[in-house]
Amino acid sequence: MQLVLEKRAERSNTIALISPLIAIGLTIVTMTILFAILGKNPILALHAYFIAPLSDSYSLQEIAVKATPLVMIAVGLSLCYLANVWNIGAEGQFLIGAVAGSWLPVVTHGTDAGYWVLPAMLVCGTVAGALYALIPAICKVKFGASEILTSLMLVYVADLFLDYMVRGPWRDPNGFNFPTTAEFDPVATVPLLVSGGRLHLGAIIALLVVAAVAVMLGRTIKGFEIRVVGAAPRAARFGGFNSNQLILLTFAISGGLAGLAGIIEVAGPVGHLQPGFSPGYGFTAIIVAFLGRLNPVGILIAGLFLALTFIGGEQAQIAMKIPLDVTKVFQGILLFYVLACDSLILYRFRLIFPSPKVSSGAV
Amino acid sequence: MLDPTPTGLHSGGTPLLQTVGLTKRYGNFLANEAIDIDIWPQQIHALLGENGAGKSTLVKTIYGLIQPSEGEMRWQGEKMVLSGPSEARARGIGMVFQHFSLFDNLTVAENVALGLDGKESFKDMSARLEEVSNVYGLPLDPKREVWQLSVGERQRIEIVRVLMQNPKFLILDEPTAVLTPQEADQLFIVLDRLKAEGRAILYISHKLEEVKRLCDTATILRGGKKVSTCNPQQETAASLARMMVGADIKEVKAAAGRKTTVPRLVVNDLNMEPDDPHGVRLANISLELKGGEILGIAGVAGNGQDELFAALSGERQCPDPGTIVIDGHAAGHLSITLRRKLGAAFVPEERLGHGTAPRMKLSENALLTGHAASGMVQHGFVNTAATLSTVDRATETFDVRKAKRDPEAASLSGGNLQKFIVGREILRNPAVLVVSQPTWGVDAGAAAVIRQALLDLAASGAAVLVTSQDLDELAEITDRIAVMFHGHLSQPMATAEATREKLGLLMGGSSLEQKEAPHAVSA
Numbered sequence: 001m002q003l004v005l006e007k008r009a010e011r012s013n014t015i016a017l018i019s020p021l022i023a024i025g026l027t028i029v030t031m032t033i034l035f036a037i038l039g040k041n042p043i044l045a046l047h048a049y050f051i052a053p054l055s056d057s058y059s060l061q062e063i064a065v066k067a068t069p070l071v072m073i074a075v076g077l078s079l080c081y082l083a084n085v086w087n088i089g090a091e092g093q094f095l096i097g098a099v100a101g102s103w104l105p106v107v108t109h110g111t112d113a114g115y116w117v118l119p120a121m122l123v124c125g126t127v128a129g130a131l132y133a134l135i136p137a138i139c140k141v142k143f144g145a146s147e148i149l150t151s152l153m154l155v156y157v158a159d160l161f162l163d164y165m166v167r168g169p170w171r172d173p174n175g176f177n178f179p180t181t182a183e184f185d186p187v188a189t190v191p192l193l194v195s196g197g198r199l200h201l202g203a204i205i206a207l208l209v210v211a212a213v214a215v216m217l218g219r220t221i222k223g224f225e226i227r228v229v230g231a232a233p234r235a236a237r238f239g240g241f242n243s244n245q246l247i248l249l250t251f252a253i254s255g256g257l258a259g260l261a262g263i264i265e266v267a268g269p270v271g272h273l274q275p276g277f278s279p280g281y282g283f284t285a286i287i288v289a290f291l292g293r294l295n296p297v298g299i300l301i302a303g304l305f306l307a308l309t310f311i312g313g314e315q316a317q318i319a320m321k322i323p324l325d326v327t328k329v330f331q332g333i334l335l336f337y338v339l340a341c342d343s344l345i346l347y348r349f350r351l352i353f354p355s356p357k358v359s360s361g362a363v
Numbered sequence: 364m365l366d367p368t369p370t371g372l373h374s375g376g377t378p379l380l381q382t383v384g385l386t387k388r389y390g391n392f393l394a395n396e397a398i399d400i401d402i403w404p405q406q407i408h409a410l411l412g413e414n415g416a417g418k419s420t421l422v423k424t425i426y427g428l429i430q431p432s433e434g435e436m437r438w439q440g441e442k443m444v445l446s447g448p449s450e451a452r453a454r455g456i457g458m459v460f461q462h463f464s465l466f467d468n469l470t471v472a473e474n475v476a477l478g479l480d481g482k483e484s485f486k487d488m489s490a491r492l493e494e495v496s497n498v499y500g501l502p503l504d505p506k507r508e509v510w511q512l513s514v515g516e517r518q519r520i521e522i523v524r525v526l527m528q529n530p531k532f533l534i535l536d537e538p539t540a541v542l543t544p545q546e547a548d549q550l551f552i553v554l555d556r557l558k559a560e561g562r563a564i565l566y567i568s569h570k571l572e573e574v575k576r577l578c579d580t581a582t583i584l585r586g587g588k589k590v591s592t593c594n595p596q597q598e599t600a601a602s603l604a605r606m607m608v609g610a611d612i613k614e615v616k617a618a619a620g621r622k623t624t625v626p627r628l629v630v631n632d633l634n635m636e637p638d639d640p641h642g643v644r645l646a647n648i649s650l651e652l653k654g655g656e657i658l659g660i661a662g663v664a665g666n667g668q669d670e671l672f673a674a675l676s677g678e679r680q681c682p683d684p685g686t687i688v689i690d691g692h693a694a695g696h697l698s699i700t701l702r703r704k705l706g707a708a709f710v711p712e713e714r715l716g717h718g719t720a721p722r723m724k725l726s727e728n729a730l731l732t733g734h735a736a737s738g739m740v741q742h743g744f745v746n747t748a749a750t751l752s753t754v755d756r757a758t759e760t761f762d763v764r765k766a767k768r769d770p771e772a773a774s775l776s777g778g779n780l781q782k783f784i785v786g787r788e789i790l791r792n793p794a795v796l797v798v799s800q801p802t803w804g805v806d807a808g809a810a811a812v813i814r815q816a817l818l819d820l821a822a823s824g825a826a827v828l829v830t831s832q833d834l835d836e837l838a839e840i841t842d843r844i845a846v847m848f849h850g851h852l853s854q855p856m857a858t859a860e861a862t863r864e865k866l867g868l869l870m871g872g873s874s875l876e877q878k879e880a881p882h883a884v885s886a
Binding site for chain 2: 006010011219220221222224227228231232234235236237238239240350
């Protein structure tokens with residue numbers, strides 16, 4: 001008996017839908033084993049991860065707050081990945097967007113600047129993120145440099161730049177030497193949706209982004225160009241589509257959305273600029289993009305799920321002393337299974353039994 | 364070189380190779396079903412069949428590349444199980460593949476050395492290479508690098524490499540597909556000689572005249588099954604074709620009284636450097652194609668046809684706009700999309716990955732080339748109804764067979780996908796159609812539909828440029844034929860005057876008027 005992977009005649013849409021679910025199932029099985037090895041009760045740990053955060057309004061709001069940047073970044077990344085270019089540096093674009101957007105609240109701090117400040121901040125963050133993403137894109141188009149390496153390396157540049165700004169020029173004079181800017185003024189803060197809660201306007205913006213990109217991919221010629229350049233580059237050239245232009249476009253959009261997410265995060269839940277304000281949203285968004293099948297609506301669901309693991313990880317740390325890094329392990333295992341299960345879309349398993357008619361003499 | 368094997372009467376002796384009920388199953392698909400073939404020494408045995416008939420599966424099984432699901436092979440009367448090609452070679456089975464496996468940047472001798480299992484020194488091997496190539500009239504310079512060689516010379520390397528193993532049985536897969544008629548004649552002399560030495564040859568082809576001329580026996584496959592084994596010399600090309608296809612093939616008819624009109628595609632002194640270091644430089648190409656006319660471009664593959672297609676389509680642009688004129692508009696500097704807007708349409712050689720995106724639906728592939736000129740895109744939004752209607756019209760007009768209304772391109776058979784691609788372009792009523800290898804790897808029924816469509820398009824007033832390596836196809840549908848060699852294009856001649864000999868000389872690089880060495884090559 002033999003187990004073989006066999007190519008399907010056509011991609012299976014059913015498997016495309018359930019493959020993320022299979023991946024989540026396999027991840028949970030693996031995590032159960034991991035919890036058992038750590039000496040924790042797997043049932044309680046899984047409860048803390050996945051059930052407890054869903055049971056109170058504060059945690060539910062917190063999930064939406066965490067999902068907001070993940071979804072916004074991942075939707076942009078999905079455009080790159082569909083076009084077969086690899087922006088790994090969304091974390092850097094996220095940080096640069098936060099820094100550039102923070103310039104206005106820092107310089108207008110304590111003045112009587114009006115309500116134009118927040119919209120202007122969002123524009124600054126978006127533009128800065130897009131420009132920052134264009135650096136690896138231009139290097140790829142002009143010099144053939146691998147965008148994977150350059151975009152990733154620029155993450156560390158952005159991180160250190162943020163560090164320099166808050167420790168140097170922008171440090172709050174009344175901040176007891178902590179590396180942070182002053183708390184943003186109310187006109188420079190993203191308004192809350194529920195008074196006294198945590199949910200803010202960014203969640204609505206994320207939903208609008210999902211809708212806009214879904215329409216763009218499914219209905220417009222630009223969306224078709226992005227998909228065909230990624231799926232069949234030579235056919236795309238035959239179709240008259242310029243792949244270099246699309247590399248620049250997809251990088252600019254994904255960088256812009258990451259930058260927007262960055263300034264919303266700083267002007268919303270955080271309230272000021274400080275180092276380490278991102279728990280790696282830009283990297284986790286890569287998992288979200290793939291778990292969501294590079295589809296905007298799928299990414300919305302995947303973003304909420306990954307946000308759940310962040311909150312669940314905190315709960316598990318508080319309740320069961322499970323290290324917070326286990327959350328990252330969980331996310332890594334999940335990405336691994338998602339990519340593995342994707343092969344089932346084009347292939348299927350088949351058991352081959354030896355033919356009963358094999359003549360004697362064969363071993 | 365080979366022990367003189369007693370040939371014996373076929374009825375009395377033992378066949379060299381026998382397959383008994385050989386079956387190969389892929390999932391539920393039977394690629395080969397209970398195939399019995401006897402191959403005798405001193406025989407050239409043709410294996411005939413359309414694409415997908417199971418020829419490749421059968422020879423791969425005989426060469427040990429795949430294992431049969433059922434049935435067995437007998438070698439000189441004894442049961443043979445092959446674990447892989449090296450075991451087949453050890454028994455004396457050699458194979459020359461249609462697609463060469465040569466390293467362009469290595470020399471002839473290095474390539475041969477890489478393909479041999481033996482342990483002899485490189486020097487001895489080189490000496491033996493020269494000896495074998497001289498004995499069989501297959502001249503080769505062991506020190507030259509492969510990229511400098513013509514396709515015919517590359518094939519010689521493959522043949523010599525196999526002959527150096529002194530095989531009793533040789534399999535050749537479509538060996539003349541890439542040769543000029545003259546080169547093919549030389550190959551036949553070599554094959555006759557191998558036969559006289561007592562070796563057996565299994566000759567895969569779909570060129571029926573060739574088979575009638577060369578082969579003693581022919582086995583015909585259709586849909587994975589053996590249809591018949593016959594003596595091709597006692598059959599007609601039509602009767603062989605009927606056995607291959609299982610039905611009579613429709614004759615392609617040109618419309619009577621087709622009139623040529625104004626020039627619709629003009630190329631003025633096109634020169635272009637290749638973008639790939641092993642590509643071909645296009646040099647001084649000029650042609651004029653009128654409405655209502657079909658011009659054929661013959662030539663051995665790799666003589667600049669791909670580069671010419673890229674230049675005509677606009678996948679590569681020329682700095683001088685006047686180089687290419689489409690329907691009176693200078694278009695050399697225009698992109699492929701703008702050329703389509705001028706009324707040009709293009710069908711590339713490669714169906715999957717170039718003409719279509721394999722994993723996208725037919726409607727999306729209709730959009731791929733239709734987005735520029737038809738009503739498929741409004742204000743940046745795709746009109747799905749329009750793309751689907753193109754699929755439906757192409758399906759109906761050109762008899763595209765598919766499992767559902769809008770499947771992925773890759774799920775269609777080669778013939779049906781080609782009908783869709785040609786249909787997609789013709790439905791746009793192009794002024795100029797440039798088509799490369801229109802029926803390559805397409806079944807006979809689909810080929811007839813496509814050729815008829817090209818003739819009808821020309822009859823409706825369009826200019827059609829067909830690049831093909833199939834001289835019979837060009838003879839059937841074109842009005843004039845030009846030959847491409849080393850990036851140069853010959854003067855077109857009327858198809859009625861274009862004999863195989865004339866075309867063969869041009870395909871081999873000789874000039875018809877002057878007998879001196881062609882200055883073209885060194886240019």
